[in-house]
Amino acid sequence: MESHSNSLIPDAGTTIATIALLGALPRDRFVFKNDAGFDNLHQATYASALNSGLRPEFHVFPENAGEVSIFIKTIRKYVISYGVKFAIVSGGCLTARGCSSLDSGIVLNLSQLKCINLTTKGVEIGVGAKWGDVFLFLQHWTRACVGADDAGMGIGNGMSLDRGLSFMSPDGGLMCDNVRRCDVVMADGEVKRVHRSSFYALFDALRGGGNNFCIVTSILVRTFPHTQRIYGSTVKYDYKEFVRQISRLATVMEKEGRIKHADISMCFVCSNTSGRFGINYLKYNRQTEERTPPQVLEPFIPAGEQELGPEGLSDLIKGPDRTPGKRWAHMHTFVKPDFVLIRTGLDGFLNKANQLAQCEGSTYSYCLYPYDRDLVQNSYREDFSMNTAAMIMIVFRLEWKNGDDDDTILNEFRQVLEHIEHNARYRDVAVGFKNMSYSAHFQNPIASYSDAYKKTLRRMKKLYDPNNIFQRGVPGPWKLPTDDGTK
């Protein structure tokens, strides 16, 4: 754990808020920064040390929605009168600095809300659960749902409620279109059940509004019959092949708008421990034991590469290691499937990766995630109407070891990304979205939404959080402005 210059003594507002919370919730829901075990627990909460490196006064772990409500009812007057701050965290996977943690202040840690229930309408998932647990649970019922391709990934806000992409998306749709209901705690502590037929505007606002309106305690997600055995694997190759892979991906997305039934993502990895290589993550939603590769995957399986075949989901969604203390960041942009842009973007990225190769523990990856045309066109998310063609999300996935390198790495790669965005505008292939799940702290997904959707967000904020509990009390990036224009 890093040392920080902030005072060992919390400010007066946080102190009296703490006393009030201790009177309102059982003592064993609290872990204070001086308690044994705090450091391990705090680090394990977050995928990235950009968040675990911040040091709150304590974490509070409600065990049900009622306790979340008590938390909000208790703390709200201290937010209003003393400017007390609290962060909200579920799975802690979103890597943007300060999005779910803070220096001083309080962390509302929802990791204990991890119940999973199958109902006739779908699977109810507490926000503290992990996607791996959800798939495992549904396997008993020979069912599946749209969810993350990493077993350790949290349910949280970005992926589930924003335009999260799943390996099931080509057939199942975007994550936000599969969420049928949210149970939430509002700024006044009221517990609400929000879905299409009740509180529709709030439901709409939740799917993109981040932590600006309320606290989500569970979501209900559509399920479908599935054996949980799909065709897929990862294949590795060299730089030249990666350039060919970009060309194939751009061509098929431009011509066909989609890769039928298949989820393909690709990265070029530059690591100072494991070298440089390209890698494709291939998944095809075919529930048979047939070993021959489906035709649509063939261009993405370099000759002589590893054997592919049907696999159980638990093997396919293992995901990267979540090593406590690792520094990890994502930043991204969306573009039309333009080979020249993506290829020149790669070269700019590799130049920077070379320059910053000396940073200890560095692994820099240039990743491509195609969003198929049908997903975009069929989404309930109105702001997708800004673009109705297929697009590709370029994500920089950056890992390193030392806090001293944070600003250099983030600023230098930010410049590379902005250069790609500049070129994309010049070539007329820019797409104006930002996805919260892969945003860095300096990116602003909310600013990228359509005017109509931003209007809904402002209206809902005014209606449900007139005292700005979530604007002023919960710090971090991606906040809606308060009515008086302050943060």
Ligand SMILES: Cc1cc2nc3c(=O)[nH]c(=O)nc-3n(C[C@H](O)[C@H](O)[C@H](O)COP(=O)(O)OP(=O)(O)OC[C@H]3O[C@@H](n4cnc5c(N)ncnc54)[C@H](O)[C@@H]3O)c2cc1C
């Ligand atoms: C290894 C890895 C794999 C990933 N795979 C995918 C993928 O397959 N598809 C995809 O789309 N994205 C993916 N992502 C990005 C990921 O979707 C987001 O990081 C995800 O939303 C995180 O959920 P979480 O529970 O961990 O959220 P957290 O990191 O806990 O929180 C994220 C943000 O939401 C707010 N928040 C969290 N919980 C709540 C709540 N209950 N109520 C209100 N606000 C809340 C927080 O304050 C914070 O601002 C991946 C990220 C990583 C690191």
